[in-house]
Amino acid sequence: MLDVRNLKTYFSTDEGEVRAVDGVSFAIARGEILCLVGESGCGKSVTAMSLLGLVPSPPGRVVAGEVLLAPEQEGGDGASALDLRKASESELRQVRGRRIAMIFQDPMTSLNPYLTVGVQLTEVLEVHMRMRGEPARERAAQMLTSVGISDAEQRLNDYPHEMSGGIRQRVMIAMALLCEPDVLIADEPTTALDVTIQAQILALIRQLQEGTGLGVLLITHDLGVVANMADRVAVMYAGRIVEQGPVEAIFDDPKHPYTAGLLRSLPQLSGPCETLPVIPGLPPPAGSTERGCSFAPRCDRVMDRCWQQDPPTVRWGSGRHVVCHLDDIATEDGERR
């Protein structure tokens, strides 16, 4: 559905160029949930924004890559994929909210405080579906009901500040799904919410996605969320994806030392309770590494060549790949490139 290849987004700042996203590739199939995990500051949000051309510019700039969006009907008559990076601003606008929708981390600030929820919902329909007035309101109310908001008709007249955080995030989800998009990008949709609300919102996303063809890019730094939601996982570190593959495979057998470290720091319900190991050190500023593997300074299995050469990509047939120098990674059926 959405195929991202070698995406690079750089920021020019006082301290020089920051390569926030530095050659990221992934694909989201129809009806699939891809989780993008990584520590905060590794470039997840910038990746998401780059997909839709929303990177604030200046200082940001998408410098390379392709963002291929499959045509609307599957197996359509030869219509080729649209590269969002080459698309014009008006083409992009037709994609945003209509084919790819996005929800953000903080539902408190992501809704316009000056407009009623109804206005903010119906204007999406107005822009993309030419739907106005009563039909639009009905459709909006219907959508609110389906994200589990009662009294939807009344709620349309409310302002965001009259709602709780959980309800607001539901409104955001309703707004994103109004036009039945093909892809939903959810950038840490539950980070700002209470734990119980988090579970509800995730269940809601799951429920809305199941059985529809909706592909989801779920961004999170919480491996618990990944375990619950993901079909596939991409692990991001300092602007690059270091490991990617089906969720079971990665959880059962993490290949990259970073992934392994992340998983070790996850509390295990079974087994004895001990202090959780943490990965020592801090992540470097995204894309500050000139040469070699950017994880090398924190890696427990670091070797000489990790400092010298960029790590190779090892791929498996299952769509899994790992970017690492370690020899034992490639021993099974992996193919070194």
Place this chain on the structure above:
Amino acid sequence: MAEVQDNSLRRDAWRRLKRNRAAVVSGCILAVLTLCCVLVPELSRWRYDEANLALGPTSPSWGHWMGTDYLGRDLMTRVFFGGRISLAVGVVATMVSFVIGVIYGGVAGYFGGRIDNLMMRLVDVMYTFPFLILVILLMVFFAGKDGAPYGVWVSVLGVFVADPKDPAYFPVFQIVFVFAALGAISWLTMARIVRGQVLTLREQPFVEAARTMGVSHTGIIFRHLLPNALGPIIVYATLTVPQVMLTEAFLSFLGLGTQEPLASWGLLASGGAEMMDIYPWILVFPAVMLAATLFCFNFLGDGLRDALDPQIRGGQR
């Protein structure tokens, strides 16, 4: 800890300010202008009030670089002499408003609760006062020789000089009166800003710490809170200077501010405006000086604000 962080913040702000070319140029121009205002009237061949009625108004020439005014006085001397008064009014009145505003806002913000509520209500009420009207009335009714303020002035001045009633001191009295009046009406916003800052800072751990260590109220307000709240206060003060100067010019235009034979840019410009079609230079020089100074103060204030509040510039998140 708070102090270390504060220092590096200040250094950052300074660096950002130095990169803002408009602000740096404005600062330099202001420095040069101030220097000229100090030096030119001293070094000039003419005194600011030395009339030459036979000469009358002449256009700029080698003898008089900015020409002469209606009474044949050297305009350049008068313009820079007027600059002293204009700048002094701007700075002194701002300082008056600064002192009142900081004390008032600091107390309200620090004690909070009912006191804050009451004090800020009072400010709200005063915001709707037609203050300039009151100043005009004050200037008309009390800046004269027979008003009570003059009596106070004479007795205070008597401490320093032998003959405080010397008419030569009278214009100075009027200017001091302008300082006080303008300062007294410009402190409301300053008080609000200070209060807002103090209110947020009050909750910070380092203030709590000082309080538990038994530092007195005044100690906390003046040693801990205000230095940390200084950023927005400085910005606002810098932007108050041009406003006050403009108000002084306005009062001078109405004949209520600086009085002849003294000069201020406002007075000179409003005098020049009367015959600008015939003697344009009498308007142009003081008006350009005034506008340029206000321009520079505004640019400097904007630059300071951007430097102290980097968010406005975008970029960082």
Place this chain on the structure above:
Amino acid sequence: MSRFVLRRVLGLVPTLWLVVTLVFFLVRLAPGGPFDAERAVPPEVMAALEAKYNLDAPLLVQYRDFLADLVFRADLGPCFKYPGRSVREIIALSLPVSMQLGCLAMVLALLVGVPLGVVGAVRHNRAADTIAMSVAMVGISVPRFVLAPILILVFSLTLYWFPVALWESPRHMVLPVICAGLPTAAYIARLTRGGMLEVIRADFIRTARAKGLSEWRIIWRHALRGGLLPVVSFLGPGFSGLLVGSLVVETIFNIPGMGRYFVEAALNRDYGLVMGVTLVYGSLLMVLNTAVDLAYAWLDPRVKLDG
């Protein structure tokens, strides 16, 4: 909301009373009197004059009579300088003129200032922004009494487009309105730009972009409301600034508005007129401030009106 208005209007009364009282005693305690200028007046005529205008009564009696007249008959007393005309008449004649000037100038200021500020914010740090803000900077740095003669020189004395003075036809109004409005426009432009820049950085603008709205719609529907809030709170002080500006403009363009009367009245110690104009200005400002608060609450649904 109507409760809010009611409370605010009731709150105006004590404030106005305070202002009136302050001014009343201020002008009367000040040295000099309204008839000092007429040197030739013999003492008995002076006494007669003072008796006629109730100036010989004890101060508190004068104050009581003044308040009674004001409250029960809405009467501000006679005008000393224009014998035979009451303060009320003069205000009734001059207030509409000043209101016209002030409102037209404010409309002009908003029409010029808001778009200029929006352009500055939308094209942040580009050429259009720099130009717009430099223009605004000039606008707030040039006093009105310098702007006025320049306008007159160019448009009246050189191009002969508009009359030099007076307030008779729309053509007469052009220059005074420009002169009163432009500095305010400059202020509004700067405020609009600052407010818009703040809003444009907000998360909800990013949401609006992600929804696929056009840039124009984002500015118009989503950013402008929040961006204009600083302008709305400026309107209160802005109006009082205009009022002060109108003193200058009315004097220079010889417009028969209240501002000119006020300066004249103050210089002539025309107590009645000074009181009247102060009262009108004061109530105008307070009413406008209430209106501004209402507008603010209307624009920002999070604001609760109380107080």
